[in-house]
Amino acid sequence: MPPTATPRRVRRAAEGARSATMAALTARTRRGRATSTAFLGIMLVGLSFALVGLLSLIVFMFVEGGGRLSWTLLTEGPSTINPGGAGYRPAILGTLWVISGVIMLIVPLGVGSAIYLERYASKDRWWNRLIELNIQNLAGVPSIVFGILGLAFVARGPLGLGFVAIAGSITVAMLVLPTVILAAREAIKAVPSSISDGAMALGATQWQTTRRQVLPIALPGILTGVILAVARAIGEAAPLLLVGAVNFITFDPTFTSRYTTLPVLIYNYSTRPQEEFRVLAAAGVIIMLVLVLAMNSVAVWLRNHFETKYREH
Amino acid sequence: MTRGSDEPGAGVGTRRPLVPSGSRYGETVIRGLLFLCAALSVVITMGIVLSMIGPTISFLGQVPIGEFLTGTTWAPSFATPSFGVLPIVVGTGIILVVSLTVAIPVGLLSAIYLSEYASPKVRRVIKPALEVLEGIPTVAIGLFAFWFLHPLIKNLFPFLGDWRSPFSVGVAGVAVGLLIVPLVASIADDAMRAVPRALREGAYALGSGKLAVSLRVVFPAAISGIVAAIVLAGSRAVGETMVVLIAAGAGNPRLSFDLTEGVQTMTAYIAGRATGDIPVGTLAYDTLFAVGTLLFTATLILNTIAIRFVRRFRELYD
Numbered sequence: 109m110p111p112t113a114t115p116r117r118v119r120r121a122a123e124g125a126r127s128a129t130m131a132a133l134t135a136r137t138r139r140g141r142a143t144s145t146a147f148l149g150i151m152l153v154g155l156s157f158a159l160v161g162l163l164s165l166i167v168f169m170f171v172e173g174g175g176r177l178s179w180t181l182l183t184e185g186p187s188t189i190n191p192g193g194a195g196y197r198p199a200i201l202g203t204l205w206v207i208s209g210v211i212m213l214i215v216p217l218g219v220g221s222a223i224y225l226e227r228y229a230s231k232d233r234w235w236n237r238l239i240e241l242n243i244q245n246l247a248g249v250p251s252i253v254f255g256i257l258g259l260a261f262v263a264r265g266p267l268g269l270g271f272v273a274i275a276g277s278i279t280v281a282m283l284v285l286p287t288v289i290l291a292a293r294e295a296i297k298a299v300p301s302s303i304s305d306g307a308m309a310l311g312a313t314q315w316q317t318t319r320r321q322v323l324p325i326a327l328p329g330i331l332t333g334v335i336l337a338v339a340r341a342i343g344e345a346a347p348l349l350l351v352g353a354v355n356f357i358t359f360d361p362t363f364t365s366r367y368t369t370l371p372v373l374i375y376n377y378s379t380r381p382q383e384e385f386r387v388l389a390a391a392g393v394i395i396m397l398v399l400v401l402a403m404n405s406v407a408v409w410l411r412n413h414f415e416t417k418y419r420e421h
Numbered sequence: 422m423t424r425g426s427d428e429p430g431a432g433v434g435t436r437r438p439l440v441p442s443g444s445r446y447g448e449t450v451i452r453g454l455l456f457l458c459a460a461l462s463v464v465i466t467m468g469i470v471l472s473m474i475g476p477t478i479s480f481l482g483q484v485p486i487g488e489f490l491t492g493t494t495w496a497p498s499f500a501t502p503s504f505g506v507l508p509i510v511v512g513t514g515i516i517l518v519v520s521l522t523v524a525i526p527v528g529l530l531s532a533i534y535l536s537e538y539a540s541p542k543v544r545r546v547i548k549p550a551l552e553v554l555e556g557i558p559t560v561a562i563g564l565f566a567f568w569f570l571h572p573l574i575k576n577l578f579p580f581l582g583d584w585r586s587p588f589s590v591g592v593a594g595v596a597v598g599l600l601i602v603p604l605v606a607s608i609a610d611d612a613m614r615a616v617p618r619a620l621r622e623g624a625y626a627l628g629s630g631k632l633a634v635s636l637r638v639v640f641p642a643a644i645s646g647i648v649a650a651i652v653l654a655g656s657r658a659v660g661e662t663m664v665v666l667i668a669a670g671a672g673n674p675r676l677s678f679d680l681t682e683g684v685q686t687m688t689a690y691i692a693g694r695a696t697g698d699i700p701v702g703t704l705a706y707d708t709l710f711a712v713g714t715l716l717f718t719a720t721l722i723l724n725t726i727a728i729r730f731v732r733r734f735r736e737l738y739d
Contacts, residue, residue: 144632148538154530155547158602162554165565172568220458228452229459241728243462248653248724249717250660252688253469255695256713260472264701282465289462315451336556343558346662346688350695371560371663378564378667386568393561404556408549 166397173390181391185358186373191384196392199373202273202353202361203342206369209277210284210341211334217281218288218337219323219330225289226296227304227318247286254283255347263351271352273367279347284337291333295326328414332407339403343396345371370396469717476710483704489711495674495685497708498694504708506715508674512590512684513659516669519594519680520601520658525651527598528605532647535606536613537635548607555603563667566596571668581681588670588683596664601654608653612646612734613639649730656723660716662688687716 184195221243229236258279262269269275299322307317323330345353353372361367368376370392378389481489484504492505531551535544571592575584581591616639624638640647670683671693677684685693691709699706 141630144630147632148534151530151534151538154527155534157527158531158554158599158606159547159550161599162550162557164569165557165561168565168569169561217458217461220455221462224452224455224459228455235460239459239463242466244728245721245724246462246466248656248660248720248727249469250662250688250720252660252662252691253713253717253720256691256710257465257469257472259695260476260710261468265472285462285465289459313445313448315448339556343556343560345558345560346666346692349692371558374564375560375663375667378567389564390568393558393564396558397561400556400558401553404553405549408552412545412549 169390169393169397173387173392173394176387176391177394181395186356186377187358188356188380191377191380191382191388194388196370196373196395198357198359198361199368199370199392200395202357202367203369205273205361205363205367206276206280206348207338207341209274209363210281211338213277213281214285214288214337215334218285218334219292221285221289222292222296222330223318223323226293227314227322243286243289247290251283251344252346252350254279255350257282258347258351271355271366272364273361274363275351276348276353276367276369279351280341280344283344283347284341287337287340288333291336292326292330295329295333296322298329299325328410332411335403335407335410339400339407342403343371343400345369345375348372370399473710473714473717476707477714479702480704480707480711483707484711493676495690497705502704506687506712508676509685509687509690509712510715511676511678512669512674512686513688515590515678515680515684516594516597516661516665516686517655517658519591520598520661521651521655523595523598524601524605524654524658528602528650528654529609529647531602531606532609532613532650533635533640535610537631537639548610551603551606554599555607557600559600559661559663560667562596562600563593563664566592566664566668570596575681582679584681586670586673586681586683588668588673589681590669590684591680593665593667593669594680596668597658597661600661600664601657604657605650605654608650608731609643609647612643612650615646615734616642643734645730646734649727649734652723652727652730656720656727659723660688660720662692665689666692687712691716 180193181195182200183197184193185197186199187194221239225236225240229239231237258275261267262278263271263275267275267278269278303321303325304317307321308314312320348354348369349372352366353368354376355366355368356376357366357368359365374389374392374396377385377392489504489506491507492503493507494503494505495508496503531547535547539547567587571587571589574589574592574595620638620642621634624634629638665686666689669686669689671685671689673683674685674690675682691712694705695709699709
């Protein structure tokens with residue numbers, strides 16, 4: 109059919125249909141506009157509920173404990189008699205010991221698992237699928253259950269390490285391990301296959317490819333996962349209650365001594381009735397928040413930084 | 422495609438995996454070590470199960486399972502102990518319901534906003550802010566709830582009850598809700614962003630507004646991911662310890678639905694009871710493990726459901 113031969117009445121029909129459609133559409137959007145705006149409002153209220161909650165938590169802790177911020181808070185030990193001069197020294201050292209143990213455990217184990225699952229494991233094998241499902245499930249197991257495991261297996265039982273800092277390290281490491289594995293897997297998965305295929309094509313072995321090509325590229329992502337896991341480990345209190353961190357200790361702990369950690373001591377202080385202990389606990393929360401939020405920000409920055417950089421290539 | 426094999430004439434017409442043909446001992450050793458790392462997670466799970474099974478059986482030898490699961494008085498440390506687990510299960514249930522009542526609307530609204538409405542600039546600010554919220558130690562959130570939210574909610578809703586106790590299960594639930602909002606928001610956001618553009622564009626082409634596209638196209642298309650987010654958040658709320666221990670109290674197990682009073686939960690019982698030294702082999706020690714088994718089973722079921730839903734939404738659009 110030649111294009112010019114559109115009959116007049118067809119053109120009219122098309123015009124009519126178009127105007128009817130436009131009328132219907134504009135009417136619809138106009139009517140919908142009010143609901144749309146209302147919904148946008150509701151969404152912003154919902155979102156601000158979460159953000160205001162976060163902000164008021166931080167402001168509240170500073171108002172409550174800000175007056176207590178001083179170096180003595182970091183350098184003094186706990187005291188039941190003199191809350192005004194008490195501090196967090198053993199707890200901070202205990203946290204450092206526990207965390208250094210956690211890092212030593214989760215970096216090799218977490219990255220190793222991620223490499224195995226992404227680069228070596230064949231998905232057809234049932235045991236690999238089992239491992240994968242198991243890690244996903246483990247990520248959702250409540251932290252207190254790891255405390256029970258730590259109590260029965262690490263502090264007592266087969267390992268029998270007693271209620272010492274290293275038992276806390278192992279317990280918390282098991283808790284955050286799935287986080288590290290999942291993050292490291294994502295990072296390794298994000299490495300373009302052209303790079304590893306290229307290395308393999310040149311005759312590199314699987315391990316050489318992984319070590320020299322894949323891991324360096326995946327490093328920022330892996331680091332992000334590790335930092336997030338450590339930040340979580342720092343704030344973790346529940347499982348440590350079961351493996352001995354509730355001791356009220358006044359000496360500097362070591363790896364194999366009795367210990368306490370920052371969140372546990374904060375909890376301990378907060379259960380005491382005197383007002384000074386409440387202030388002291390709030391000041392402890394500020395130390396912990398600064399530490400954890402700084403680590404989180406580094407992790408988020410790292411991820412955003414390397415995400416954009418990668419896309420530019 | 423280049424072949425990894427250097428045998429002459431190898432694999433003509435067939436595709437071989439890019440692995441050198443001559444396997445080296447070092448490679449095998451490394452592969453074995455890496456496998457051990459991955460298998461460790463299975464060992465941990467087995468450790469959890471093994472560590473709980475013994476004491477739980479020993480507990481059930483002394484307390485009949487019927488009495489444990491249906492009894493309505495929880496007083497394991499009394500002179501005449503009673504081991505009805507229902508009060509602390511109900512306590513956990515109230516926390517779950519209240520926290521989801523807060524987290525589902527707030528989390529989903531945030532997710533819809535982030536995925537459909539927010540400009541990339543706004544998103545870049547809000548998403549990390551939510552993640553920061555996720556990183557706040559739960560002790561801090563517990564204390565915040567106990568010191569700040571409790572008086573605030575008490576003054577805002579004095580008609581809810583008599584607010585005599587310094588602890589409140591309702592306040593603890595709200596705080597746990599605040600804690601799990603980022604989880605709901607971020608998984609639901611991922612699910613909605615995984616919905617293909619073409620679906621949205623099709624709806625826009627038919628004259629739908631943004632609201633209709635978000636709620637009638639994207640939301641239903643992402644529903645399995647959204648359900649997974651909610652179930653995972655629920656599992657988190659069931660397992661949450663410190664907030665509940667601080668804001669709902671640990672000392673008062675009671676079978677009641679009064680939101681203004683304190684209550685004991687499964688996690689709070691374990692944490693409150695297990696501080697340090699309990700003699701091994703006593704009934705008190707075994708009770709911890711029996712409650713732990715219940716908690717582990719509950720969260721395992723929830724996680725399995727969530728993983729199944731996540732898998733469904735992944736398979737749909739890949």
